[in-house]
Amino acid sequence: MPDEKILLYGGKKAEYLVTFEPGKQIQTHLGVLTLPDKLEFGARLETHLGRSFYILHPNTRELSMRVKRTTTIIYPKEAGYMIIETGIGSGSKVLETGTGSGALTIILATIVGKEGKVYTFERxxxxxxxxxxxxxxxxxxxRVEFFHKDPAIEGFGIEPVDAAFIDVPEPWTLxxxxxxxxKPGRVWVSLSPTIxxxxxxHEALKETGFIRLKCVEILEREMLIRPGKTRPKERMISHTGYLTFAWKVEV
Amino acid sequence: MPDEKILLYGGKKAEYLVTFEPGKQIQTHLGVLTLPDKLEFGARLETHLGRSFYILHPNTRELSMRVKRTTTIIYPKEAGYMIIETGIGSGSKVLETGTGSGALTIILATIVGKEGKVYTFERxxxxxxxxxxxxxxxxxxxRVEFFHKDPAIEGFGIEPVDAAFIDVPEPWTLxxxxxxxxKPGRVWVSLSPTIxxxxxxHEALKETGFIRLKCVEILEREMLIRPGKTRPKERMISHTGYLTFAWKVEV
Amino acid sequence: MPDEKILLYGGKKAEYLVTFEPGKQIQTHLGVLTLPDKLEFGARLETHLGRSFYILHPNTRELSMRVKRTTTIIYPKEAGYMIIETGIGSGSKVLETGTGSGALTIILATIVGKEGKVYTFERxxxxxxxxxxxxxxxxxxxRVEFFHKDPAIEGFGIEPVDAAFIDVPEPWTLxxxxxxxxKPGRVWVSLSPTIxxxxxxHEALKETGFIRLKCVEILEREMLIRPGKTRPKERMISHTGYLTFAWKVEV
Amino acid sequence: MPDEKILLYGGKKAEYLVTFEPGKQIQTHLGVLTLPDKLEFGARLETHLGRSFYILHPNTRELSMRVKRTTTIIYPKEAGYMIIETGIGSGSKVLETGTGSGALTIILATIVGKEGKVYTFERxxxxxxxxxxxxxxxxxxxRVEFFHKDPAIEGFGIEPVDAAFIDVPEPWTLxxxxxxxxKPGRVWVSLSPTIxxxxxxHEALKETGFIRLKCVEILEREMLIRPGKTRPKERMISHTGYLTFAWKVEV
Incomplete structure (x- = not known):
């Protein structure tokens, strides 16, 4: 069994994603935590300074957003929408390019499961x-196959897939x-910051046998629910990118 | 093998989700379509009036949004976000209440797959x-077990689950x-239209051993990409509901 | 003294902007209203069917939005923002083109007052x-001077103005x-639906001696405040146009 | 004639609102500027390091946002909308409370002009x-009368006004x-951050003879128009406050 990730939660600004090891010591800015011998999710721990932490089961947001980043990454709000719009689920076979920091790879791998496959390409x-x-x-x-090549030049060279996730600066080259x-009748999705x-x-897709094009933005707005002081958060991310969807048909 | 759903696409206002049967005739407002003997996704068909339709593989949006509705349903923009935030994927076991028209049930069943399970409750x-x-x-x-009962009164009576999806008028009763x-360390999500x-x-969650509460709205804004006339669509849905997330811990 | 406009308000779907005349009869879908002999704002009237109406003083939104429309018109959310960003107020002299249905003309005329001037051009x-x-x-x-000409061809031929409001399909020609x-150091604003x-x-402005360019969208989202059922309205206008601002300097 | 304000503009992060004085020296982070003997808007100046600045005519945004702040202030996006919805213009008489830092006072004074009047109250x-x-x-x-008192306790004690602008933590007390x-038939507007x-x-307004209540949020989203790289700005202010409008009628 692989080592398991846990999310240590000691408050809004005290969150740590770590790999569980019995008795391991974790330095936090609220003191030192000693992990228990046996992993129990939901359990409360105390730092040597008496501050509380809880062991949470990391969700897909935490697993994907807390990767070591060498690139910008796709956000959960877009990733979730892409999953529904491409129609993928357990058992799906999908391609992704570029791999980037692997954040979307982790999300896709969670969704397709052991019966599925993620083919991911990074040049x-x-x-x-x-x-x-x-x-x-x-x-x-x-469930992931990593390819170190540029599919715009060399092609993909894989079996037919159920969906294609494109996050490169020049999607039209792909x-x-x-x-x-x-596969025919299936969905392309690309994410691009600029118009x-x-x-x-869109132009390239329409010329190449894709139809039913759609472009959307997804916005996430947080509400602060505090007794007597309920209101939206004062600042938000107003743009990560535009999502383009298209269906492949026979030409 | 079960009968397969296909999405017949003849343009923005000519979309039909139907069950494939060889030679079946479909009445559309652009004329009568005769389905081929063998299902080929991506294929082009013609109505008796010469209008083109394509056979698309329905995505999760189409499968969930085109159900016969007896209730309001959860939208893809919220459903996708809920999947990432609860951390579910292939193999997960989840509970849902109320089942409503089954739109979210379909989405969850797609995600958890045959190895997973959706326990869904409707009174x-x-x-x-x-x-x-x-x-x-x-x-x-x-992969779905349907229960006709009110879990607020009778409880759920199922095995521990990886996530809980709550879409009822009074979430606090659940x-x-x-x-x-x-399961400890796992996520509750509820969708509610009103503040x-x-x-x-939120009050009930905080009193009952849930922490790390978060409330968000998800907005979807469509862009029209037309040569020389690119702009956002003029109208949008500005509210479906607020999503509340919370993590269960030991008390 | 000119005839005065009044807003008759009998509920959300019973609003009538009319010119006051003593004893005048107004057909409404809630019955016939007879106006009083003397205009008293805030007064309650009754239709012959016993339904209540109130006499409100029309605000600038009502006066501008309820014009007879031969064109699309500028919305209050954009107009208000333009006023603050151009810096106009009582006494300002401004140009507007095209006049369209006069909705923005009415707004500008309200703001600049009798000491000011609106020069408006329509071809x-x-x-x-x-x-x-x-x-x-x-x-x-x-306080308004109407010109029936095309300033892109003939020029404006007026005194220097404090601000320019441009609402034509090809703002770059102006x-x-x-x-x-x-006047030098003053602001151009144009409204355009497409990117x-x-x-x-923007290109034309930068080439011609305008600096400090800014482009914004203004969104208006209504909240429904009802006891126990507070929430945003379900639908909204998501796009009317992009506002472009620029300052004229010496070149 | 009063000293005039000028906006010195040397680029996005080099903006200075100063009072013009012939020959005055201004320290900027791009070098020292010496103002000319005669004020000419639109003119280009150079710092002792050879960096360009332009003399712009400050708009209402700059005049109101660059006040010395002792409080949070009302933003132009809300202020503009309030002007249109209250129907004020040149010559209007309005009340404002609380004065705060005077940002909205400046905006209102610009709009109502010398023929109008702003009565403003601050405790x-x-x-x-x-x-x-x-x-x-x-x-x-x-055109402004300042009152140092609490109108919730002492009342306003002024002539009837055309509009009321309320920006205090407890609007219902007013x-x-x-x-x-x-005046009857006229508009109340209040700005409040929380639901x-x-x-x-709303409750107090409905009990006291106000009708036609409306609550809106105004959002401003900036677009970056750069050749080949057009996109919305990545972050935005997502909440300043909710605006409540109501019309006074006879009870």
Whole structure:
């Protein structure tokens, strides 16, 4: 059994994602925590300064957002939407490019499970190596195949897939290789920060046998629920990127 | 093998989700379509009036949104976010209440897969029966257990689960039963349209051993990408509900 | 003294903007209202069916939004923002083009007052005539000069102004004429629905001696405050246009 | 003639609002600027390090946002909307409470002009004194009357006004005094950060002879228009407050 990740929670600004080891000591800014001999989720621990921490089961947000980052990463609000719109689930086979820091790889690997497969492509070596480490670190590498190559030049060279997740600066260069690898009737999704990227991608998709194009932004707004003082948070992230969806058909 | 759903796409206002049968005739407002003998996704068909349709593989949005509705349903933008925040994936065991029209049941069943399980509870008989039909209709009932009862009164009576999805008018009445059924360190999520529901739910969660509460809204804004005329769509849905997340710990 | 406008309010879907006349009869879908002999704002009236109406003093939103429309009009959320960003107030002299239905003309005329001046330009005759009627109808024509011409071709031919309000499909064609008419150090604002219009306008502004460019969208979200059922409205207008601001300097 | 404010603009992070004086030296982080003998808006200056600055005519945003702050202030996006919804313009007589730092006072004074009047009330002495300085500093005090008192306790004691602008923590305490001072058929507007404040205010307004209540939020989203890289700004202010509007009628 692989080492398990736990989320140590001691308050809003005291969160630590660590690998569980019996008796391990964790330095926190609220004091030193000593992990118990046996992992029990939900349990309360105390630092040597008497501050409380709880052992939480990390959700997919924590596992994906807390990777070692060498790139910007895809946010949960977009990732969740992409899952529903591509229709993937347990057992799906999907391709992803670029791997980046592996944040989306971790999300996809969680969704497709052991019966599924994530084929992920990264052309830059330092990203490639970091992403492998990140995915192994959370124990999900058994369902992921990592490729260190540029599919815009070399193609994908894999079996037909149920969905394609594209997060590269020039998605339009991948429209043809994806068309050849994606199963007919299935969905392309790409994430791009700028309008011009979206425009070029749409053009390439329409020329290459994709239909039913859709472009959306997803916004997440936090509400603070405090007795007598309920209100939205004062600041928010107002843009991560535009999502483009398209369906492959026969031409 | 169960009958397969297909999405017939003849343009923005000509979309039909139907069960594939060889040679079946489909009435559309663009003419009559005759389905082929063999299902080929991505294939182009023509109505008797010469209008084109394509056979698409329905995504989770289409499968869940096009159910026969007896209730309001959870939208993809919220459902996707809930999946990432609860941390569920292939193999997870989850509870859902109320079943409603089964839209979220379909989404959860897609995610947890055959190795997973969705326990879903509905107290109103007409919703219960309609939801079973809807889930069966898309062939996902093998991993779903339907309960016709009110867990606020009778409890859940199931094995410990990895996540709890609550979509009822009075979520606070379910905090205790969920606390007893949810595995420690795992996540509660509820969806409520009004602030007062959120406030009461937060209060009950905090009193009952849940921590790390968070409340968010998810907004989806469509962009129209048309050569020389790129702009956001003029109208949008500005509110479906507030999502409340909370982690169960030992008290 | 000119005839005065009143807003008859009998509930959310029973609002009538009319010109006050003593004893006048108004057909409403809640019955016939007979206006009193003397205008008293805030007074309650009853229809012949016994339904209540109140006489409200129309605000600038009502006066501008309820014009007879031959064009799309500028919304209060954008108009208010433009006023603050251009720095206009009582006594300002401003130019506007195109006049359209006169909705923004009414707003500007309210702000600049009798000591100020609105020079407004419209090239299409049917819009021009309708706008004059609309502005006269609310009694604000004393501070407005209407020009039936195309300033992109003929120039403005007016005194230097404190601000320029541009609402035409091709704002970039007006950058040079506006540069010649706007006082140095003062603000241009244009409203455009599409990204491409904004991009072309920005390019022209930067080439012509405008600096400190800014582009914003303004969103208005209504909250429904009902005892026990407080929540945002379910639908909203998500796009009317992008506002572009720029300051004229010496080149 | 009063000293005039100028906005010195040397780029996004080099903006200075100063009072013009011939030959005055201004320390900027891009070097020392020497103001010319005669004020010419739009003119280009150079620092002793050769960096360019332009003399801009400050708009209402700059004049109101750059006051010396002893309190949070009302933002232009809300202020502009309030102007349109209250229907004020040149010549209007309005009341404001609390004065705070005088930011909204400056905006209102700009709009109502010399023919109009702003009656502004502040109970805390340090705010009162600072606000007077701020309004005098931009030369708009000729149309403003400052009151150092608490109208919730002492009432307003002024002539009937065309609109009431309420920015205090407990707006509901002012509903009755405002009802007595506002002209019938005219508009109350209050700004409150929390839902609970809004709820209490609505309740008091409905009990006291106000109708046609409306609550909105105004959001401002900036777009970055850069050749080939157009996109929304990554972060935004997502909440300043809820605006509540209500019309006074006879009871």
């Amino acid at each position: 830059r070596e330092e990203f490639f190596n970091n992403a492998i480490k990140n995915v192994k670190d959370v124990g999900l590498d058994d 429209v043809k290789p994806v068309y050849e690898t994606l 011009e990227q979206v425009q070029k991608t | 109103r008989e007409e919703f219960f029966n309609n939801a079973i039909k809807n889930v069966k209709d898309v062939g996902l009932d093998d 905090v205790k039963p969920v606390y007893e059924t949810l 007062e529901q959120v406030q009461k739910t | 299409r005759e049917e819009f021009f005539n309708n706008a004059i009627k609309n502005v006269k109808d609310v009694g604000l024509d004393d 950058v040079k004429p506006v540069y010649e008419t706007l 491409e219009q904004v991009q072309k306008t | 805390r002495e340090e705010f009162f004194n600072n606000a007077i300085k701020n309004v005098k500093d931009v030369g708009l005090d000729d 509903v009755k005094p405002v009802y007595e001072t506002l 609970e404040q809004v709820q209490k205010t």
